[in-house]
Amino acid sequence: xxxxxxxxxxxxxxxxxxxxxxxxxxxxxxxxxxxxxxxxxxxxxxxxxxxxxxxxxxxxxxxxxxxxxxxxxxxxxxxxxxxxxxxxxxxxxxxxxxxxxxxxxxxxxxx
Amino acid sequence: xxxxxxxxxxxxxxxxxxxxxxxxxxxxxxxxxxxxxxxxxxxxxxxxxxxxxxxxxxxxxxxxxxxxxxxxxxxxxxxxxxxxxxxxxxxxxxxxxxxxxxxxxxxxxxxxxxxx
Numbered sequence: 001x002x003x004x005x006x007x008x009x010x011x012x013x014x015x016x017x018x019x020x021x022x023x024x025x026x027x028x029x030x031x032x033x034x035x036x037x038x039x040x041x042x043x044x045x046x047x048x049x050x051x052x053x054x055x056x057x058x059x060x061x062x063x064x065x066x067x068x069x070x071x072x073x074x075x076x077x078x079x080x081x082x083x084x085x086x087x088x089x090x091x092x093x094x095x096x097x098x099x100x101x102x103x104x105x106x107x108x109x110x111x
Numbered sequence: 112x113x114x115x116x117x118x119x120x121x122x123x124x125x126x127x128x129x130x131x132x133x134x135x136x137x138x139x140x141x142x143x144x145x146x147x148x149x150x151x152x153x154x155x156x157x158x159x160x161x162x163x164x165x166x167x168x169x170x171x172x173x174x175x176x177x178x179x180x181x182x183x184x185x186x187x188x189x190x191x192x193x194x195x196x197x198x199x200x201x202x203x204x205x206x207x208x209x210x211x212x213x214x215x216x217x218x219x220x221x222x223x224x225x226x227x
Binding site for chain 1: 115151152153154155156159166202210212213214215216217218219220221
């Protein structure tokens with residue numbers, strides 16, 4: 001079951017904050033976040049395992065609410081380099097090894 | 112450390128022609144993935160290898176697509192014959208197998224296929 005990402009696209013001014021959501025109708029074991037710039041390969045951001053943990057990478061952090069089957073990616077004080085399409089990938093069980101990708105959220109940062 | 116290497120970067124062919132893509136994963140990565148990505152969409156898994164064994168090929172259109180991973184290292188994805196709808200970017204990724212979960216994926220730059 002493909003996870004649903006929202007919003008589909010967002011336009012921000014440099015320095016503004018953004019939240020990208022990833023929701024599933026299935027119970028999740030892990031959520032993976034990647035960023036893909038135009039014409040480039042996706043690049044890993046972070047993995048969250050069930051347990052409600054929150055992770056951070058510089059000014060990008062994420063949470064995982066297993067009860068709601070949802071993960072949120074937080075981009076604080078956005079920089080021009082944050083522009084790109086953000087994808088979440090979800091795994092539905094331990095040792096499932098089947099990562100299912102969302103359709104992506106396009107983020108445009110303007111100076 | 113060298114990343115995942117794919118070739119060719121671009122390929123333009125006529126429909127019904129064959130095409131092949133090659134991938135060299137990161138050394139030591141026993142899991143290898145082939146994905147297809149259409150414009151504006153997320154990657155779609157075609158096949159996943161654990162070493163030389165194809166452990167998930169349920170999404171691979173087997174009537175025209177084939178893949179192999181000899182000696183558990185390099186991999187080749189072939190399409191024969193190609194159709195217009197096969198135009199997409201074909202991404203190869205590799206990872207270290209973790210217990211119980213998919214690990215960080217390292218993607219190659221992709222092979223962009225255009226079928227005319």
